[in-house]
Amino acid sequence: MPSAPISPRKTPRQARARATVAAIEEAAAHILTHGGVDALTTNLVAARAGVSIGSLYQYFPTKEAILAELLRKLRREHLHDLERAAQQGGDDLRSTTTRMIRASIAHHTEAPELARALEAAESHLPLDAESEALKTQISAIWTATLSTHALPDPSQAAFDLAALTHGMVTRAVQAGERDWDNLAARVTRAALGYLHLCTQDDHQPTQQP
Amino acid sequence: MPSAPISPRKTPRQARARATVAAIEEAAAHILTHGGVDALTTNLVAARAGVSIGSLYQYFPTKEAILAELLRKLRREHLHDLERAAQQGGDDLRSTTTRMIRASIAHHTEAPELARALEAAESHLPLDAESEALKTQISAIWTATLSTHALPDPSQAAFDLAALTHGMVTRAVQAGERDWDNLAARVTRAALGYLHLCTQDDHQPTQQP
DNA sequence: TTCAAATGTGAGGAATTGCTCACATTATAG
DNA sequence: CTATAATGTGAGCAATTCCTCACATTTGAA
Structure with a gap:
C-alpha cells in the first residue's frame, strides 16, 4: 500500500559524500541480490557499505527510498x-x-x-x-x-x-x-x-x- | 507420567477446534485480501478470528504455516x-x-x-x-x-x-x-x-x- | 460424578529493526 | 586562521512481532 512520498533527503555536495551514497547503493544491491528484500535492513546495508547508520539516513529518508532509487x-x-x-x-x-x-x-x-x-x-x-x-x-x-x-x-x-x-x-x-x-x-x-x-x-x- | 510427544501442529478432534481452525483461515484470507502479506500478523489474525493467539499456535506452528495452508x-x-x-x-x-x-x-x-x-x-x-x-x-x-x-x-x-x-x-x-x-x-x-x-x-x- | 485429555487464554519474553539525536570530524569560504 | 557548512558516528529509543508458557475452561469417556 504505497502512500508516502519518496525523495532523497540531502544531495551530496562533496566527493566523499557521493562515494558514501554510491557505497550504500552498491551494498543494498548486493544484499538484495543474495538475500532478497527480507534481508535488506538499513543497519546491514550501512555495515556492508562501511558507513554508519546515521550517514545512511542523511541521504535516504527511509529504507524504501533505497529500493526506489535502485x-x-x-x-x-x-x-x-x-x-x-x-x-x-x-x-x-x-x-x-x-x-x-x-x-x-x-x-x-x-x-x-x-x-x-x-x-x-x-x-x-x-x-x-x-x-x-x-x-x-x-x-x-x-x-x-x-x-x-x-x-x-x-x-x-x-x-x-x-x-x-x-x-x-x-x-x-x-x-x-x-x-x-x-x-x-x-x-x-x-x-x-x-x-x-x-x-x-x-x-x-x-x-x- | 503422561507426556506424549506434542506434534508441532495439533489436529483438531472436536467440533469447536475445527471451527477455530476455520476461523483462523478465514481471518487470514480476509487480512491477506485487504492488506497483503505485510498486514498479516499472527496477533491480528487471532484477533480477527475472535480467538486467542495461543489457540492459533496450537494449530499452526508458524505464521508461514497459515500461508502454506491457504x-x-x-x-x-x-x-x-x-x-x-x-x-x-x-x-x-x-x-x-x-x-x-x-x-x-x-x-x-x-x-x-x-x-x-x-x-x-x-x-x-x-x-x-x-x-x-x-x-x-x-x-x-x-x-x-x-x-x-x-x-x-x-x-x-x-x-x-x-x-x-x-x-x-x-x-x-x-x-x-x-x-x-x-x-x-x-x-x-x-x-x-x-x-x-x-x-x-x-x-x-x-x-x- | 470423575478425571484426563482437549481446547482456550493472554500477558509478556526475546529478538528484530527502522530511525533519531547529540556530538565528532572534515572540508571550504572569507 | 576561523567560522560555518558539510559530512560522519553509533548508542540506543520506540515500535513491532513472533512465539512461549503457565494456567483456566470445556469435553467426553468410564
Missing part, C-alpha cells in the same frame, strides 16, 4: 534499451518486436536476482514522479511501435505484450534459465502469435529446465 | 479445475488449450487479491510435500495435454504456456481488469500463437485498461 536505475536502463531497439534497424513490426523483446530480456540478464527482487518490491513502494514517468514512457514506446501498424487496439496490445514478456522472462529466470537466445526465441514466438504474425519458419528450440 | 487450498482448486478442463469435451489441441486457459484464469476470479498475495508469498515459503506434489501435477497436466499432439518439446511448451498465462493474468488482475472473457480470449490468442495454431478468425477484443 528501481529507478533499473527502469532508466530498461527505457534506454527499449528506445534503442525501437529506433534502430528495419521498421517492420516483426523485427522491431523481436528487438524490443530482446531488450526487455536484456534488462534481466545482467543481474537477474536483483531485477527480480526489485520488481517484487515495486508493488509495496510509493513510486515517485520519475518512476511513474519511466513506467509511462516504457508503455508508450510499446504503444507507439504497435500504432504504426494496423492493429485494432495498440494500447491493449502493448499492455499484453509487456505482460506476456514479463511473465515468461520472470518465470524462466526464477527457474534458473540463462540461455537468453533460446528464451528470446520462445517469447518472440508467443508475441508474434498474439499479433497474428505467425512464424512458421522458426524452429522450436530445445528444452532447458 | 496456498495449498488454492492449488488444490486450481488442479481440480485443470483436470476437468483437460478431460472434458473435444480433445483437439486448440479447444483443450482454450479450456485449460480459462480454468487457469478462473482460479483468480473468485478472489483475485487473495490469489495475488498468496502467489507473491510463495517464493518466501518452504513448501511442504503436498504443495510440491500439486505443483508437479499441475505441470504434468499441461505436459500431458501437449504430448498428445505433435510438438518438439511438450515439457518446454508446458512451462512456457503456464508462464505466459500466469504473467498476463497477474498483470491484468493487478491493473484491475475484471472482464474474464476478454482476458481469456487474449491469453488464448498468445498461447495458440506460441503453438503455431494461429487464430485468424478470432476477433480482436476491445480495450479495457
Whole structure:
C-alpha cells in the first residue's frame, strides 16, 4: 500500500559524500541480490557499505527510498534499451518486436536476482514522479511501435505484450534459465502469435529446465 | 507420567477446534485480501478470528504455516479445475488449450487479491510435500495435454504456456481488469500463437485498461 | 460424578529493526 | 586562521512481532 512520498533527503555536495551514497547503493544491491528484500535492513546495508547508520539516513529518508532509487536505475536502463531497439534497424513490426523483446530480456540478464527482487518490491513502494514517468514512457514506446501498424487496439496490445514478456522472462529466470537466445526465441514466438504474425519458419528450440 | 510427544501442529478432534481452525483461515484470507502479506500478523489474525493467539499456535506452528495452508487450498482448486478442463469435451489441441486457459484464469476470479498475495508469498515459503506434489501435477497436466499432439518439446511448451498465462493474468488482475472473457480470449490468442495454431478468425477484443 | 485429555487464554519474553539525536570530524569560504 | 557548512558516528529509543508458557475452561469417556 504505497502512500508516502519518496525523495532523497540531502544531495551530496562533496566527493566523499557521493562515494558514501554510491557505497550504500552498491551494498543494498548486493544484499538484495543474495538475500532478497527480507534481508535488506538499513543497519546491514550501512555495515556492508562501511558507513554508519546515521550517514545512511542523511541521504535516504527511509529504507524504501533505497529500493526506489535502485528501481529507478533499473527502469532508466530498461527505457534506454527499449528506445534503442525501437529506433534502430528495419521498421517492420516483426523485427522491431523481436528487438524490443530482446531488450526487455536484456534488462534481466545482467543481474537477474536483483531485477527480480526489485520488481517484487515495486508493488509495496510509493513510486515517485520519475518512476511513474519511466513506467509511462516504457508503455508508450510499446504503444507507439504497435500504432504504426494496423492493429485494432495498440494500447491493449502493448499492455499484453509487456505482460506476456514479463511473465515468461520472470518465470524462466526464477527457474534458473540463462540461455537468453533460446528464451528470446520462445517469447518472440508467443508475441508474434498474439499479433497474428505467425512464424512458421522458426524452429522450436530445445528444452532447458 | 503422561507426556506424549506434542506434534508441532495439533489436529483438531472436536467440533469447536475445527471451527477455530476455520476461523483462523478465514481471518487470514480476509487480512491477506485487504492488506497483503505485510498486514498479516499472527496477533491480528487471532484477533480477527475472535480467538486467542495461543489457540492459533496450537494449530499452526508458524505464521508461514497459515500461508502454506491457504496456498495449498488454492492449488488444490486450481488442479481440480485443470483436470476437468483437460478431460472434458473435444480433445483437439486448440479447444483443450482454450479450456485449460480459462480454468487457469478462473482460479483468480473468485478472489483475485487473495490469489495475488498468496502467489507473491510463495517464493518466501518452504513448501511442504503436498504443495510440491500439486505443483508437479499441475505441470504434468499441461505436459500431458501437449504430448498428445505433435510438438518438439511438450515439457518446454508446458512451462512456457503456464508462464505466459500466469504473467498476463497477474498483470491484468493487478491493473484491475475484471472482464474474464476478454482476458481469456487474449491469453488464448498468445498461447495458440506460441503453438503455431494461429487464430485468424478470432476477433480482436476491445480495450479495457 | 470423575478425571484426563482437549481446547482456550493472554500477558509478556526475546529478538528484530527502522530511525533519531547529540556530538565528532572534515572540508571550504572569507 | 576561523567560522560555518558539510559530512560522519553509533548508542540506543520506540515500535513491532513472533512465539512461549503457565494456567483456566470445556469435553467426553468410564
